[in-house]
Amino acid sequence: xxxxxxxxxxxxxxxxxxxxxxxxxxxxxxxxxxxxxxxxxxxxxxxxxxxxxxxxxxxxxxxxxxxxxxxxxxxxxxxxxxxxxxxxxxxxxxxxxxxxxxxxxxxxxxxxxxxxxxxxxxxxxxxxxxxxxxxxxxxxxxxxxxxxxxxxxxxxxxxxxxxxxxxxxxxxxxxxxxxxxxxxxxxxxxxxxxxxxxxxxxxxxxxxxxxxxxxxxxxxxxxxxxxxxxxxxxxxxxxxxxxxxxxxxxxxxxxxxxxxxxxxxxxxxxxxxxxxxxxxxxxxxxxxxxxxxxxxxxxxxxxxxxxxxxxxxxxxxxxxxxxxxxxxxxxxxxxxxxxxxxxxxxxxxxxxxxxxxxxxxxxxxxxxxxxxxxxxxxxxxxxxxxxxxxxxxxxxxxxxxxxxxxxxxxxxxxxxxx
Amino acid sequence: xxxxxxxxxxxxxxxxxxxxxxxxxxxxxxxxxxxxxxxxxxxxxxxxxxxxxxxxxxxxxxxxxxxxxxxxxxxxxxxxxxxxxxxxxxxxxxxxxxxxxxxxxxxxxxxxxxxxxxxxxxxxxxxxxxxxxxxxxxxxxxxxxxxxxxxxxxxxxxxxxxxxxxxxxxxxxxxxxxxxxxxxxxxxxxxxxxxxxxxxxxxxxxxxxxxxxxx
Numbered sequence: 104x105x106x107x108x109x110x111x112x113x114x115x116x117x118x119x120x121x122x123x124x125x126x127x128x129x130x131x132x133x134x135x136x137x138x139x140x141x142x143x144x145x146x147x148x149x150x151x152x153x154x155x156x157x158x159x160x161x162x163x164x165x166x167x168x169x170x171x172x173x174x175x176x177x178x179x180x181x182x183x184x185x186x187x188x189x190x191x192x193x194x195x196x197x198x199x200x201x202x203x204x205x206x207x208x209x210x211x212x213x214x215x216x217x218x219x220x221x222x223x224x225x226x227x228x229x230x231x232x233x234x235x236x237x238x239x240x241x242x243x244x245x246x247x248x249x250x251x252x253x254x255x256x257x258x259x260x261x262x263x264x265x266x267x268x269x270x271x272x273x274x275x276x277x278x279x280x281x282x283x284x285x286x287x288x289x290x291x292x293x294x295x296x297x298x299x300x301x302x303x304x305x306x307x308x309x310x311x312x313x314x315x316x317x318x319x320x321x322x323x324x325x326x327x328x329x330x331x332x333x334x335x336x337x338x339x340x341x342x343x344x345x346x347x348x349x350x351x352x353x354x355x356x357x358x359x360x361x362x363x364x365x366x367x368x369x370x371x372x373x374x375x376x377x378x379x380x381x382x383x384x385x386x387x388x389x390x391x392x393x394x395x396x397x398x399x400x401x402x403x404x405x406x407x408x409x410x411x412x413x414x415x416x417x418x419x420x421x422x423x424x425x426x427x428x429x430x431x432x433x434x435x436x437x438x439x440x441x442x443x444x445x446x447x448x449x450x451x452x453x454x455x456x457x458x459x460x461x462x463x464x465x466x467x468x469x470x471x472x473x474x475x476x477x478x479x480x481x482x483x484x485x486x487x488x489x490x491x492x493x494x495x496x497x498x499x500x501x502x503x504x505x506x507x508x509x510x511x512x513x514x515x516x517x518x519x520x521x
Numbered sequence: 522x523x524x525x526x527x528x529x530x531x532x533x534x535x536x537x538x539x540x541x542x543x544x545x546x547x548x549x550x551x552x553x554x555x556x557x558x559x560x561x562x563x564x565x566x567x568x569x570x571x572x573x574x575x576x577x578x579x580x581x582x583x584x585x586x587x588x589x590x591x592x593x594x595x596x597x598x599x600x601x602x603x604x605x606x607x608x609x610x611x612x613x614x615x616x617x618x619x620x621x622x623x624x625x626x627x628x629x630x631x632x633x634x635x636x637x638x639x640x641x642x643x644x645x646x647x648x649x650x651x652x653x654x655x656x657x658x659x660x661x662x663x664x665x666x667x668x669x670x671x672x673x674x675x676x677x678x679x680x681x682x683x684x685x686x687x688x689x690x691x692x693x694x695x696x697x698x699x700x701x702x703x704x705x706x707x708x709x710x711x712x713x714x715x716x717x718x719x720x721x722x723x724x725x726x727x728x729x730x731x732x733x734x735x736x
Contacts, residue, residue: 197639203630209648210653254733270638
């Protein structure tokens, strides 16, 4: 188990670094059983790994051992194959970004001063630090001119958290540790921050280790999830899909909770599924051609787009008659749209609420892309679950084969020795 | 002679005394602040050390000031030396106590964050903990100064400088024409000085407490 040092192919291209934990253990004096008991784990460069588990399972302790805020009692930590268990912790922490709950911003420093802290400590030039601060604020979606000179208490919780992430990333560390960073903000802001983090990670490819007790957050953010039970024992360490469809044991399935299939919807985006065919017209089309389209097609409904190609109105067959041929009064305004990046969960929600059972999908600038309805959603969910099942079976098969292979090797080794 | 006549006749002397009084207090405050904050910084992490620091500085404060100066004369002689030692010792308690309370009051998650982003022990202290603890420390310094203003008057007993001389001269010649005027001039002088200093502290607070944590 301890021989896990082979380097990942392609890790040089990613800006993250791999992390290896080897038999990491933390014992506190006066406590007979260790708080973290021999955790071994390999995290690939550029990967987002979520530690999830009940309160007091040692997930935070395990995270804090990576940057040695808590010194491990025994075990090794390697970052990019470099053993960092015994190097100067201050030096180590400057290479590892750290973001915590309720942001941890220093209230007596401005936003810019907070972000500039680490770059200054590692000795960047003044001009470079200044540029970097602007860049980081931009990156986390805050206007540099507006927020530069503000103090943390003048920001909302969500903005503080963004600055916290900007500070953690300021010196461009390959690894980012996040300890329940979104635990103290309201659900709506949390959702936004999670989306932001996903976007950031798409751009930056850091290695992120993220601690949470919220399994839905874990599913949303993680490339892989480590479900931890007491003393940080790893109950399952796998992709969100695999954990949802194939939980390793009762503990994991208990933690996944009810509605695994519904949660599965969070893992797929609208852009990944097939959209329904739907006839469209634009507001500038002549009335007659709209009539013809409604009458001739198999659909008894069509979607009208405005001049900038954005969904505007749903038109049913009788609508034009009832409005006496006036386009301005006919039809039903489009209330809700989803973007291509929305999850199937969001799309299902929108479809359920919509009186007509369909929702328009839009692109980045609100332009029309397609329509999703109940039928297309059902079909894609069935396909997804089927694919997951097949993958799980294959996965198990692989594992068994590996185990089989290992036993064989051991047998052979034993034979050679004797 | 009326009080104001007395003041205008002796204004030269009174001004010199007031200046000396103020300068003695300021110098002793500087020493007490440095010592007090250092004692606070050294002792606040451990419970018993902090307790010891607070108990010993408060027991110093219970010694009557006259007795303290009297006891110091055989050790350090007359004049400035016993004054400085006494004032500095008396000034310690509020500063030590407020330093410890202030440093302990810094949000542990901020200290954790400071560690986590790679600040060294010294950097953490100078850039995070002390600035955040500064408002209570400054309050301690302010209280100390007010206290020392009054105690400094006793220094005249050991031939020290300051407005205390005026008061002691008045008390020594009670019954004579200017006795009451002398005591009054010395006392009022101290009150005025104390008020002036308080105003200065408000200004110092404005200038040194970072905008982000000002209430």
